[in-house]
Amino acid sequence: MTRPKVAFFDFSCCEGCQLQVANIGETLLDILNLVELVEFREVMSEKWSGRYTVTFAEGSINNEESAQKLRMLRDRSDILVAYGSCAATGGVIGMQNRISRDNLISTVYGDQWGGEETRTVRAIHQVVKVDYTLYGCPINPAEFLSLLKAILCGISWRASDNAVCVECKFNENVCMYDRGATCLGPITRGGCNSWCVNNGNVCYGCRGMVDNPNRAGAEDVLLTHGLKPELIAAKMEMYTGALEAGNVK
Amino acid sequence: MHQALLSKRRLADFVSYLVSGHKLVAPVPLQDGHFKFDEVHSLDEISLKYIPTILPPKKYFMPQRSSLLRYDLSKIHEMEEIVELEQLVLFGVHTCDLAGIHCLNIVFSDHPKDPHYLARNNFITIIGLECNDYCDSSAGCAMLHTHLPKGGYDLFLTELSDSYYIHINTQKGEDMVDESSLFDDVTRAAEGELNLLRSRKRELFTSEVPIRYQDIPRLFEETFDSDVWSQLGEKCLSCGNCTAVCPTCFCFDIVDEPELDLSKGERLRVWDSCQNEAFATVAGGENFRRKRMDRQRHRFHRKFKYLMDRYGRLFCTGCGRCSRSCMAGINLKRTISALIEERG
Structure with missing residues (x-):
């Protein structure tokens, strides 16, 4: 039986949520018995050109290039998971939506600004349809495992709505x-x-x-x-x- | 022998005797004047004076999360029932919490009986401890008639000047008294001291809200449409503190947790709460208590009306935990007072 193909990608974020999985320890070996990890920039250099069974997307979307890449991932993924606060709610990066661009750039870069164009910050579900959401800054490894097992078993899973x-x-x-x-x-x-x-x-x-x-x-x-x-x-x-x-x- | 005396200087030895036999749990101090029941190994770890613990002893009878069965999808018809059992002695349980355990016993013994709860119950020995004074201003034990011992323990300790007066209620309790060889016969002086204490308590503990126990269900029936409920609904944050800390709240959810090989797994019972938004949501998305006001009213009616109708006793023990843990300031005694005032 071929194992489901799993990939991790990141947009605007600190990549700390992916680090939670990279640091998960021995359990990672058990996970690798269940899934085939086809792309995960933090732990491997291989790329994959086929379909993804499950894609975990970390980070928020704040320019057209990111939005296009996210749409491509959506098209190529059976299941798309918004992974971590930035993907789920925009995260701390969303604070910049309230600040004028000039003010933001001069505060952060002074007169050194010459970077890429960034626009309004959006969570992933504000750009494409999302199947599951893992909240948290960072994500909770136990909750990640619970979702992954539910997806692989085909049982329903919902993020908690309790306080x-x-x-x-x-x-x-x-x-x-x-x-x-x-x-x-x-x-x-x-x-x-x-x-x-x-x-x-x-x-x-x-x-x-x-x-x-x-x-x-x-x-x-x-x-x-x-x-x-x-x-x-x-x-x-x-x-x-x-x-x-x-x-x- | 149904009474005995334990000299105060022998209490540490009695605790050591208990520890030598079984896991002993008792109130221990946390930060900022709070307490919890936790495992102890000697008397000096135990708080003999304490306000009700954050969680009541129900966590030992129906833990926050507990396994009900183990499944193996390769042998689908061979599910194995699990009861996580452990011999446990609960030490220092106040009368309000004895009443809470009694309420849970009633519910889980009702048809269909809950084998997990009842099996655990058999493994727990209960040693009660009398409150000679009020613990704090949140308590409502006199209104709910739980300030005096009414059974539900194996042994019950009442502090006198230089000894503890021991009520022995079960064979298990009697065996502990005999086996430890630390107890004396009751003296006439001790009897006198206990009687004096109890009559002082009858004066000190008077219904904290001006209403009689037997009149409380009717109050709730007559105030179902009261504005008090919408006021509570505006304050309530739906955080679920009040139900988690309640000694008689027993609602739970059932979840399946697969292992990493995906073929085996466990079915768990996890505490749930009528205050959680999703609690009364059913297939199709309908929610029977969508508004916070409805959920708060439901909680109060479960304590003071519905379960009285079903089991003939109020399901509030007056422990005051819900009032202490509500950061929005929803207070049980003030709520009942407001209902009385509004009804006139």
């Missing part, structure tokens, strides 16, 4: 609000096993909000904990700025 608090309570962490901190866990999409809070950090909302967040209620809670409205907005939109841009398909 981060759900798993945080499973893990019996002391609530960050009781520890004098504020945390975006109550309105952030879970599935990460409350990774940050387990390790003593607050939730920054890297997976974006749940499908139907009570944003006004969450703002009230943060206001009562002394945060200013501008800071609240900045926190809530740190990973989701790109979602305000319209779709191009």
Whole structure:
């Protein structure tokens, strides 16, 4: 039996989500028994010209060249997975949609600008149809495995739409609000096993909000904990700025 | 023998005796005044004074995630049932949490019986501990009649001035008392001290909200369309804290988890919550409780109306965990007070 052909690609991102798989350890050998890895720039130099069974696409789309490459991958892939925050919600890169281009370029490059044209940042589903989404900055290796196994077994899989608090309570962490901190866990999409809070950090909302967040209620809670409205907005939109841009398909 | 005394200086030896036999779990301190039940090896790790733990002891009776069966697709008709069993002694369980375990026992013994829950239950020994005072202002145990021991334990400890008064409720409890050889007979002085404590408690613990236990279900019936529910709906973030920490919430989801060879795998039971948006969504996308207001109202009615109709007891233990863990400030006692006020 031929193994399903799996490939990893990246657009605008730090490639940290692919690194999560490269670093997965011995389990990677088990995965390689199940799938044929045909392209993955971080771990191999071979290329593939045929069809992909599953394509994991990391990164956001911010120029026409990327959009064209993504459309080509969509056409050649049976299953396309938006892989990581930048692909899923635009990620931190989406913050630039709110800043004027001149201001952005002078802030980052000063007078050294001579780079490629970048335009409005979009998540992958804003450009092509996506079959599955793995959220997170970075993705959670356990969730990656869960999706990969579900695809290979042909069973249904959906990203969690529960708040981060759900798993945080499973893990019996002391609530960050009781520890004098504020945390975006109550309105952030879970599935990460409350990774940050387990390790003593607050939730920054890297997976974006749940499908139907009570944003006004969450703002009230943060206001009562002394945060200013501008800071609240900045926190809530740190990973989701790109979602305000319209779709191009 | 149904009562005994344990001198305070022998409590450490009793804990050591328990540890020598089985895994012992008891309340231990976490950061910022919180506690959890966790494995301990000696008395000095245990908090004898504690506010209700973040998660109630239900995590030992129906863990957050637990295996129900193992499957092998090459032998499709040979699924193997799994019950992850472990002899466990739960030490220092307050009366509110004993009431919570009692509620779960009722539900999982109802038809169809839940063999996983009941098998686990058989492996757990419970040693209760009386609250001589209120733990904090979130508690509502007097309103819910759970501030005094009413069974559901093997042994029950009440702290007196220089000893613990021990109620022995089961053969297992009696065996522990006999085998450890650390206990004394009850004295008349100890009896007197216990009676004094209990009468003091009857004065100290009075219904925290002005309503009688038996009148609570009717209050909820009459306030189904109250504005209180829409106010709760505006505040609620649907984070699911209130149900996770509730000692009587038992809803779960079933998920299959394949192994990496894809042919074998496990079927798991995972806690779910009526507060999660997808909980009441069915095929076709219909959601019976799409609004947060409906979900909060449903949670309260499960505690104070629906299960009373079915099982003849309220399914709130007054432990106060839901109020403590709600960052939006939804408070159980204030909600009941608001309903009373609105009904007039």
